[in-house]
Amino acid sequence: MTKSKTSCLAFSHHDHKRCQNKLLSAARDLCESRNLRLTERRKQVLQILLQSHQPIGAYDILAQLNQGQARIAPPIVYRALEFLLEEGLAHRIECKNAFIGCVHPGHQGATQFLICKDCDKVAELENPVSALQEDARNVGFVIDHSVVELTGTCADCQQNVG
Amino acid sequence: MTKSKTSCLAFSHHDHKRCQNKLLSAARDLCESRNLRLTERRKQVLQILLQSHQPIGAYDILAQLNQGQARIAPPIVYRALEFLLEEGLAHRIECKNAFIGCVHPGHQGATQFLICKDCDKVAELENPVSALQEDARNVGFVIDHSVVELTGTCADCQQNVG
DNA sequence: AAAAGTTACGTTATAATATAACACTATGAC
DNA sequence: GTCATAGTGTTATATTATAACGTAACTTTT
Numbered sequence: 048m049t050k051s052k053t054s055c056l057a058f059s060h061h062d063h064k065r066c067q068n069k070l071l072s073a074a075r076d077l078c079e080s081r082n083l084r085l086t087e088r089r090k091q092v093l094q095i096l097l098q099s100h101q102p103i104g105a106y107d108i109l110a111q112l113n114q115g116q117a118r119i120a121p122p123i124v125y126r127a128l129e130f131l132l133e134e135g136l137a138h139r140i141e142c143k144n145a146f147i148g149c150v151h152p153g154h155q156g157a158t159q160f161l162i163c164k165d166c167d168k169v170a171e172l173e174n175p176v177s178a179l180q181e182d183a184r185n186v187g188f189v190i191d192h193s194v195v196e197l198t199g200t201c202a203d204c205q206q207n208v209g
Numbered sequence: 210m211t212k213s214k215t216s217c218l219a220f221s222h223h224d225h226k227r228c229q230n231k232l233l234s235a236a237r238d239l240c241e242s243r244n245l246r247l248t249e250r251r252k253q254v255l256q257i258l259l260q261s262h263q264p265i266g267a268y269d270i271l272a273q274l275n276q277g278q279a280r281i282a283p284p285i286v287y288r289a290l291e292f293l294l295e296e297g298l299a300h301r302i303e304c305k306n307a308f309i310g311c312v313h314p315g316h317q318g319a320t321q322f323l324i325c326k327d328c329d330k331v332a333e334l335e336n337p338v339s340a341l342q343e344d345a346r347n348v349g350f351v352i353d354h355s356v357v358e359l360t361g362t363c364a365d366c367q368q369n370v371g
Numbered sequence: 372a373a374a375a376g377t378t379a380c381g382t383t384a385t386a387a388t389a390t391a392a393c394a395c396t397a398t399g400a401c
Numbered sequence: 402g403t404c405a406t407a408g409t410g411t412t413a414t415a416t417t418a419t420a421a422c423g424t425a426a427c428t429t430t431t
Contacts, residue, residue, distance in 0.1 A: 055348045058348060058349075058350070084378080084379080084427085086379070086380085088379080088380070089379095104416085104417080105417070105418075106416070106417070118382095119380095119381080119382095120381070120382060120383080121417085121418070121419085122380090122381080122382085122418090122419070122420090123380065123381070123382095125417095125418065125419075126379080126380080130379095141303040141304045141356065141358070142303045142356050144388095144416085144417060144418095159341060159344065161345055161348070161350045163350075164353065170348065170350070172344050172345075172348075177340065178339065178340035178341070179321060179340075179341075179357065179359060182321065182334050183323055183334075183359055183361070186217045186220060186323070186332065186334075186363075186364065187220075187363070187364030187367070188220070188323045188325075188332070188359070188361055188362070188363050188364065189361045189362045189367065190359045190360070190361040191326065191360050191361040191362065192359075192360045192361070193357075193358070193359045193360070194303065194304050194356060194357070194358040194359075194360075195341065195355075195356070195357050195358075196303070196355070196356040196357075197341060197345055197350070197352045197354075197355045197356075198352070198353050198354045198355070198356075199345070199350055199351045199352040199353040199354070200350070200351045200353065201348075201349070201350050202348065202349030202350065205349070205351065246398085246407080246408080248407095248408070248409085250408080250409070251408095266387080266388080267387095267388070267389075268387070268388070281409095281410080281411095282410070282411060282412080283388085283389070283390085284389090284390070284391090284409090284410080284411085285409065285410070285411095287388095287389065287390075288408080288409080292408095306387085306388060306389095306417095
């Protein structure tokens with residue numbers, strides 16, 4: 048039984064530098080094992096996504112890449128994102144048109160996002176769909192891809208407001 | 210216990226003209242009871258949304274409104290949509306940046322969408338969140354708004370492909 | 372290692388979606 | 402009728418995303 052609590056990384060206080068490094072090296076491993084190239088660009092974009100547990104828009108990623116003298120255009124970012132999404136190294140948060148690094152790359156299966164509207168952090172819970180799938184099956188519907196995004200207030204932010 | 214099957218209107222063969230009329234008059238009643246104005250514009254947009262059980266983009270709505278001699282601009286559509294969304298007369302399908310008429314206006318509570326990628330129809334199931342809510346509660350998260358969009362193939366389209 | 376094939380990157384232009392800001396009009400309250 | 406408010410209309414622009422085409426870098430074959 049996958050226990051949710053252990054997966055709820057974003058809302059847990061943790062050594063984030065270490066978290067980033069772990070996820071980056073997991074991405075490297077995953078690409079190597081699949082014979083895919085984690086190119087410099089892709090790595091750059093992934094690193095930007097992994098800077099925090101808050102989702103970031105494609106144009107904000109672009110702005111970060113262009114902080115130096117570089118003048119890079121949107122398609123480059125979208126293509127790197129496409130790769131990362133396909134390989135399950137990043138997720139798209141539909142209700143924000145934004146992107147976030149995956150915190151358990153390699154685990155297949157559907158993901159449920161908890162989006163705090165106060166701190167903007169997004170937690171990723173695995174395998175939520177069972178009940179939903181059942182409802183769908185009842186009407187003969189076969190699920191291909193699921194978007195589950197729950198917006199609200201995380202435990203920390205509830206305390207901070209009172 | 211709300212039974213899903215009865216709510217799964219979009220994938221059921223039905224007299225759609227009657228369906229439209231029923232939903233439009235339900236909207237009228239709801240607005241009257243809440244002391245809100247279902248103005249001509251709002252009604253026009255709602256009628257366009259109710260033409261089918263397929264989601265439609267804001268600019269497609271705009272195009273329909275502009276089919277005659279009218280030259281109307283985006284904000285008009287977005288404002289009507291804002292009203293309809295707020296009152297629960299329409300829903301936004303996040304993964305498509307599109308909108309759909311609500312098939313059970315007045316029922317509060319979260320909604321789960323089944324989106325057929327073949328026929329593009331969207332069915333609306335009520336009250337799906339219980340299991341998800343539990344996972345969220347386990348980590349102290351309080352849900353405010355939920356987006357549950359399951360993309361796949363409806364029963365009809367499975368048959369039609371083989 | 373040159374040729375050929377493929378994958379990734381770069382650039383320009385533009386499409387598609389959404390909103391800010393401000394003016395005008397209709398409606399309801401008094 | 403005047404006033405306040407809610408709704409509509411218009412212009413301009415912001416934000417998000419992709420099409421199309423060319424170049425560079427890796428890989429495979431020879």
